[in-house]
Amino acid sequence: MALAREIYQALEDIVGKKNISEDIGVCESYRSIASQTSAHYGPFDHWTPLPQAVILPGSTEEVQNVVRICNKYKIQFKAGSTFYATMAYIGSDYAVQLDMRRMSKIEIDAKNQCAIIEPYAIAAVVQAEAMKVGLNLNIPGVGCSSSTLASTSGWAGFGPTSIFMGASGENLLSAEWVLPDGEVIKTGSAGAGAGWFCGEGPGPSFRSVFRGVTGVAGSMGVCTKIAVRLHPWPGPTFLPSDGVLPAYKAVLPDNFKCYTLCFPDWEGWTTAAAIIHENDVLYLGHRQYNMFGRNLKGAMIRILTDPEKQLCDLPELLEDPELQKQNESMKLEFQVVIAGMTKKDMEYKEKAIDEILKLSRGWKNEMMLEKDVHDWALLYLLRLGHKNLNYVLCGAYEGNFGMSSNLYVTTPLMEEASALKRKWEVEATAIAATGGDSEMGSISGIGGGGVTGWEYFTNFDAYDKDSIRGTKEFFDDTQRWMTEHGLGGDFSRWNTECRREDSYNYTQEEHDSFFVKMAQPHVMAYQWKVREAFNPNHLGGSYYRTLTPDKVPEGK
Amino acid sequence: MFDSMKEKLATIVGADNVKDDAGILESYAKDQSFATGIRPWFVVKPQNAQQVQDLVKWANETSTPLVPVSSGGPHHKGDTIPSVPQSVIVDLSGMNRILNINRQQRMTVVEPGVTYGELQEALAKEGMTLSMPLAPRATKSVMTSVLEVEPRLNANHQWQYHDPLRCMEVVWGDGNSMFTGEAAGGVKDLEKQWDAQKWQVSGNGPNMFDFLRIPTQAQGTMGIVTWASLKCEVLPTIHNMHFVPAKKLENLIDFVYRVIRLRFSDELMVMNGSYLAELLGESAEQIQQLKAELPQWVALVGVLGRELLPEDRVEQQTSDIEEIAQQHGLKMVPALPKIKGDKVLAKALNPSKELYWKETAKGAYQDIFFVTTLDKTPMFLKAMYELAEDEGYNTSDIGVYIQPQHCGSSYHLEFHLPYDPNNALETAKVKRMFEKGSELMSGLGAFYARPYGMWAKLQLNKDAQSYNALKKLKKIFDPNDVMNTGKLTV
Amino acid sequence: MSLQDYRPMMERCSMCLNCRWIPFDKIKSQRYGQNCPSIGYYNFNTNTARGRFQMAQSMLDGRTTYTDDVIETIHSCTACGACDMACKVCRYNLEPLDHNLELKAHAVADGKTLPGQLPVIENLVKENTMLVGAKKANRMDWAEGLDMIDLFKETADVAFFAGCQYSYNKDLQKVARNAVKVLQKAGVKVGTLGGADNCCAGRALQMGFTKEYNDQSSANIKAFEKAGVKTIVTPCSDCYHAFKRQYPKSGSTVEVLHMVEYLDRLIADGKIKFTKSVPMSVTYHDPCHLGRLGESFTPWEGKEKKILNQVHTWEPRRPRYTGANGIYDAPRNILASIPGVELVEMERIREYSWCCGAGGGCSDTLPEFSSWTAGERLTEANATGADALVSACPWCKNNFANAVDENGNKMQVLDIIELVQMAL
The missing domain is CATH 3.40.462.10 (FAD-linked oxidases, C-terminal domain)
Incomplete structure (x- = not known):
């Protein structure tokens, strides 16, 4: 069913002929299938629906007018910026897709350490512009190809630098938002034109409507501009990158150091992480390269730092005794970057790292100190520009388990979780055999520490239907394990409450049937009321989870 | 009517905790600001969250305005004096327990009546401290201070605008009670959460709506917070x-x-x-x-x-x-x-x-x-x-x-x-x-993020969209406008 | 390969859409972060390598048909390969550029072409050149008066292959003449096929006209064999790519050098000595087909092999074209050796250079898009403050010469040979 001509014409009048399409080829390329990206961003093996049209607005006014038309004709809409995640795609047949690509402005307020940005300003370019004036931003784990606006206002947004800079949500200052009914609001100080420096108030913050522990994943209107807090960058005005593709490396001054801190056991690991949470030492902290798996990480680092090597070299590398020694040395590890704001600051931080290792019985891995490897890791971690390395092994990956709790709960369970994954690697062939433990993630999911946000990388082949099926079975098993251990939803299931398996929106009845069982169902009942107040025509899809209030059981 | 109200209040909080002496009522009718207040009808002192919830439900049934107060006087911003007649002051100073201190997670959970002096002393024994606003009043409630987002002295450790405030238990203006943030993701029982090693660390959400941002900077207009978890720091040597x-x-x-x-x-x-x-x-x-x-x-x-x-x-x-x-x-x-x-x-x-x-x-x-x-x-x-x-x-x-x-x-x-x-x-x-x-x-561009008294008008009049949105939020959480009626309005 | 053979890639593409950007590690500013002219101009994701995978998949599955927009999208790839190398920063098993070209070939085989393509191809078939209006009979006009060795009669150090642009374009003919003179002055015996050669037809391949490419390349390979050509030197990057990377697939064993490689060698050996200073600052544009697509062809036959359950590899090791080993240093060495010349680099250089817009036939078929692409580069070049933009490809030079930057400004555009000539 195509849009009625008068609707299409109205939309075309808003954005111009060049910036709208209902061509089948164009619309087909605005569909997503999560097995090729990440299931925790949507359903696993069904394409999202075909949009009625793809619209490229160029300004807030254009977005507002498009949203008004959508309200007038009850057309669902969803805005996406970089289109990596399935959550950016629509969930019903009578819907249009907004592609925010034409809105990409960046304005840096160097003095007040913030960037005012539009949706298509990706983290890499915001960082590049910020570095020109000695600033940097928290780039979430998803990598620098992500829209900073989307990760900050619309989704989770923690990453390697969150220990120092805070997670993206913590860095959100004022925001401009086209509400689902077409009204435009500016939150905090920008509302009255005072500037973009504060996203809170006046009084209770309206930001509550679109940014909880995660953002609303495009389900409540369109965020068109935000201010994001920036942080110090004590380096050159651009990230100096050298080396032969793909082994690019950063040659930075001595006030930057990247170490892989290794520990004899999880207790030592936890001790070090806890001290880090309590002290201002790190610029960045992440368990990164274990994403390739406990058995493979050393070999993969050799491959990625040597332009001549390929994946077919893995078997030979895995037999290399020296590499095996290094791999064993960094069995339980995480990567850190320290950045000296001054010479003395660097000296203090170096000494502090040594002290932390002493207290935690740890050491620095030698291979990761080789100059080329060090410089490669430094660049990797600072820019997070290699994000599709997630897919390098098999073409597809999914994060699962998802240890979102505290250090002392999660680390004692790590070996058990790893053993479960290893069992699947050995006894089945659906997932890549990488060594069981492939846990990775930020040293802290929030600024200053306290919350972990770790996932296991599970690699499978999106072209191989048996591999996809087997991976789903593995996730069933990990969910069973997570439930047994009181750890909640498996990371791979994060969004199973947001879209149906067939990739369409849930009905209210379906949502009600899930959320009525919650320990504290008022959470979703209030979200229902919020949706009714701000999105009366329900045009955002079912990523916004709601429970009809009269379904809340008595006494809850 | 007056007597029946008193009787009902007494059944909720106990007769000893319902005050209507003229002197006491007068003391709640004004503060040190230039704001003009109206004498409340009662001052009640609930002792636990259930009483608070019962009070709010009763207020909804009877359309009685409630004004929550946690700190002892003198008050200075006009936010704790009733703007409308027939109000009941909900004095939370009697709920003054420190419910938990956890050195490992650097967290504490406090009730509304806990003051800085009491909390810091208890935290120090465990090798911790809480970030401070500048030399608060001796009678200042820690919870009020963090709910009203008083500026802290250590901006560098304030990753979140609301730090050190994390999770809460809130009785909303409609009488519903729930936890917020990470704590809302589990069973509504602190003891059980602690048994499960959950320490109310992460304050946002727990889902896509941020309940943290509703009772904060709200001057008690959205609901009553009955405990809050706070992120502490290691005590300096x-x-x-x-x-x-x-x-x-x-x-x-x-x-x-x-x-x-x-x-x-x-x-x-x-x-x-x-x-x-x-x-x-x-x-x-x-x-x-x-x-x-x-x-x-x-x-x-x-x-x-x-x-x-x-x-x-x-x-x-x-x-x-x-x-x-x-x-x-x-x-x-x-x-x-x-x-x-x-x-x-x-x-x-x-x-x-x-x-x-x-x-x-x-x-x-x-x-x-x-x-x-x-x-x-x-x-x-x-x-x-x-x-x-x-x-x-x-x-x-x-x-x-x-x-x-x-x-x-x-x-x-x-x-x-x-x-x-x-x-x-x-x-x-x-x-x-x-x-x-x-x-x-x-x-000149001042941003009254916490718009007390006349600042509400100054700020909200400049920003109609924010005001409309605020009214919608108020309607959701306090549909009968019983919470500190008359504040945060134009 | 057929389009169907690319289905594994379509389904293994991780939809990251990094194919829109230069390698993130190289981004120095927002303005010059993008790499793909096609999405740069058209703005829809459809125009990226990812979009093309997806469009092709939906065609194979019968969901997408050939609409006008689909046909234009398919052919709006400049075949510059920027997406390909951006992908290969991380991925080892995707070939986005090959797929883009296969999709074009698939469309052409289905008769789905753009109006601007047909005259070009007709001229190729009829006159053995892709410059519309040019005649086979005039192919050697540019060389009139030059004393080059007839390779069918004598041997020479090198066979000089000017290519169509230098042969027919009046503004460029003198560059080719100068190139030959420079070589001869350095003592090189320069040979020619004397018009027996055809268009290299690399551009036809970039446009999806596989048969026409095969016809031309076969004829050329035969001519090279007949004339006993051992080494070809060409000043054209398109020809260079065709001879170096594509012809070996059809059996050619001729050594192929771009003029800049040969000049670099002559300068290093002291056979070319500069006598004049050229006081100017220049910025250098890496032609796609000399740079990231300028790597040598390595023959390979093998099969897929999964290791570690699901890790996808090939047995034996398959050659990997990342663009890392393209021709980047030779032109820069030449510029560094010319007295007075100062090189100021643009942000997008070497393997992550921005395309001039002429590739893939786009300057003929989608001129507005092509001109916009060139204008983008001129904006970047002008931002360096350089006096001139230097390149080593006549297609680039031609496209830049006819474009303006975002402020409506033109820029002096020089072939690197012209700069060399100025210093002799």
Whole structure:
């Protein structure tokens, strides 16, 4: 069913002929299938629906007018910026897709350490512009190809630098938002034109409507501009990158150091992480390269730092005794970057790292100190520009388990979780055999520490239907394990409450049937009321989870 | 009706906890601000969350306005005095338990009536401390302070705007009760959550809506918070306060920007000599004397060391900040004439003596405060001084306090106007100053993030969309408008 | 390969859409972060390598048909390969550029072409050149008066292959003449096929006209064999790519050098000595087909092999074309050796250079898009403050010469040979 001509014409009048399409080829390329990206961003093996049209607005006014038309004709809409995640795609047949690509402005307020940005300003370019004036931003784990606006206002947004800079949500200052009914609001100080420096108030913050522990994943209107807090960058005005593709490396001054801190056991690991949470030492902290798996990480680092090597070299590398020694040395590890704001600051931080290792019985891995490897890791971690390395092994990956709790709960369970994954690697062939433990993630999911946000990388082949099926079975098993251990939803299931398996929106009845069982169902009942107040025509899809209030059981 | 109300209230909180003595009611009808209040009908003192919930449900049934109050007096912002008749004051000071202290997670959970003095003492025993607002009133509720997002002294550790506040239990204006943040993801029972090693650390959500941001900066208009979890810090083993004096505010701006940019310092704030004199002076006379002796402007720089290499950290930070001061033509010193750093540290980081320090100079005061950026502070200052001159208010009496917040992305700017409440002329002058000054600052771009009293009108009138949105949120959480009715409205 | 053979890639593409950007590690500013002209101009994701995978997949599955927009999208790839190398920063088993070209070939085989393509191809078939209006008979006009060795009669050090642009374009003919003179002055015996050679037809391959490419390339390979050509030197980057990377697939064993490689060698050996200073600052544009697509062809036959359950590899090791080993240093060495010349680099250089817009036939078929692409580069070049933009490809030079930057400004555009000539 195509849009009625008068609707299409109205939309075309808003954005111009060049910036709208209902061509089948164009619309087909605005569909997503999560097995090729990440299931925790949507359903696993069904394409999202075909949009009625793809619209490229160029300004807030254009977005507002498009949203008004959508309200007038009850057309669902969803805005996406970089289109990596399935959550950016629509969930019903009578819907249009907004592609925010034409809105990409960046304005840096160097003095007040913030960037005012539009949706298509990706983290890499915001960082590049910020570095020109000695600033940097928290780039979430998803990598620098992500829209900073989307990760900050619309989704989770923690990453390697969150220990120092805070997670993206913590860095959100004022925001401009086209509400689902077409009204435009500016939150905090920008509302009255005072500037973009504060996203809170006046009084209770309206930001509550679109940014909880995660953002609303495009389900409540369109965020068109935000201010994001920036942080110090004590380096050159651009990230100096050298080396032969793909082994690019950063040659930075001595006030930057990247170490892989290794520990004899999880207790030592936890001790070090806890001290880090309590002290201002790190610029960045992440368990990164274990994403390739406990058995493979050393070999993969050799491959990625040597332009001549390929994946077919893995078997030979895995037999290399020296590499095996290094791999064993960094069995339980995480990567850190320290950045000296001054010479003395660097000296203090170096000494502090040594002290932390002493207290935690740890050491620095030698291979990761080789100059080329060090410089490669430094660049990797600072820019997070290699994000599709997630897919390098098999073409597809999914994060699962998802240890979102505290250090002392999660680390004692790590070996058990790893053993479960290893069992699947050995006894089945659906997932890549990488060594069981492939846990990775930020040293802290929030600024200053306290919350972990770790996932296991599970690699499978999106072209191989048996591999996809087997991976789903593995996730069933990990969910069973997570439930047994009181750890909640498996990371791979994060969004199973947001879209149906067939990739369409849930009905209210379906949502009600899930959320009525919650320990504290008022959470979703209030979200229902919020949706009714701000999105009366329900045009955002079912990523916004709601429970009809009269379904809340008595006494809850 | 009055009697039946009293009877009903007594069944909820117990007869001893329902007060309607004229004197008590009068004391809740006004505060030290120029806001005009209306005498409440009752003051009730609930003892637990269930009583609070029952009260709110009853208020909904009877359309009775409730005004929650947690801190002891004197109050200064007009937010705790009823704006409408027939109100019931919900005095939460009796709910004053520290429910939990967890050193491993650096978390504590407190009820509304817990004061800073009580909490810091308990935390210190466990090797911890909580970030502080500047020398709060002795009777100040920790929870009110964090709910109202009073600026903290350690902006560098304020990753979240609302730090150190994390999770809460809230009885919303509609009578529903729930936990917020991470705590809302589990069973609604703190003991059980602790048994499951959940310590209410992550304050957002728990889903896509952020319940954290509804009772905060709300002046009790959305609901009543019955406990809150707070992120603590490890107790310092070394803690020094340094001073960077300057003749003009402008001289300190770039220095402060630089220090905060590099994430150096622990406490960092700027104040003028008058403000510092009031903070330090034990009497009006001493304050006058200090005003004459202290520098016109000073940046206060706190540096501390905790468990990890404390001496090294303090040495590095101190040395580097000294150098930054030098680079900006300033000097960082460990003491001012006759004033040692330790003394200022103790004053700043502890609750005030019983007579609130802001009232010591003249007996009363009015503050005008808002959020802005540091570069704009001289502009606001100039305008305020000009206004004072126009109004015949002595500019040297104006205290000025500038506090970086949220890792330095914004700044709390406070103008402190002390006056003698027994002097009618001076009182009237300050009232004019307050009203004209508030308007003047608003016109210049002041952002009243916490819009008390007349600031609500000033701020919300400039931002119709925010006001409409606020009204919708209010309708969701307090549909019958029973919570502190009349506040945060135009 | 057929389009169907690319289905594994379509389904293994991780939809990251990094194919829109230069390698993130190289981004220095927002303005010059993008790499793909096609999405740069058209703005829809459809125009990226990812979009093309997806469009092709939906065609194979019968969901997408050939609409006008689909046909234009398919042919709006400049075949510059920027997406390909951006992908290969991380991925080892995707070939986005090959797929883009296969999709074009698939469309052409289905008769789905753009109007501007047909005259070009007709001329190729009829006159053995892709410059519309040019005649086979005039192919050697550019060389009139030059004393080059007839390779069918004598041997020479090198066979000089001017290519169509230098042969027919009046503005460029003198560059080719100068190139030959420079070589001869350095003592090189320069040979020619004397018009027996055809268009290299690399551009036809970039446009999806596989048969026409095969016809031309076969004829050329035969001519090279007949004339006993051992080494070809060409100043054209398109020809260079065709001879170096594509012809070996059809059996050619001729050594192929771009003029800049040969000049670099002559300068290093002291056979070319500069006598004049050229006081100017220049910025250098890496032609796609000399730079990231200028790597040598390595023959390979093998099969897929999964290791570690699901890790996809090939047995034996398959050659990997990342663009890392393209011709980047030779032109820069030449510029560095010319007295007075100062090189100021643009942000997008070497393997992550921005395309001139002429590739893939786009300057003929989608001129507005092509001109916009060139204008983008001129904006970047002008931002360096350089006096001139230097390149080593006549297609680039031609496209730049006819474009303006975002402010409406033109820029002096020089072939690197012209700069060399100025210093002799």
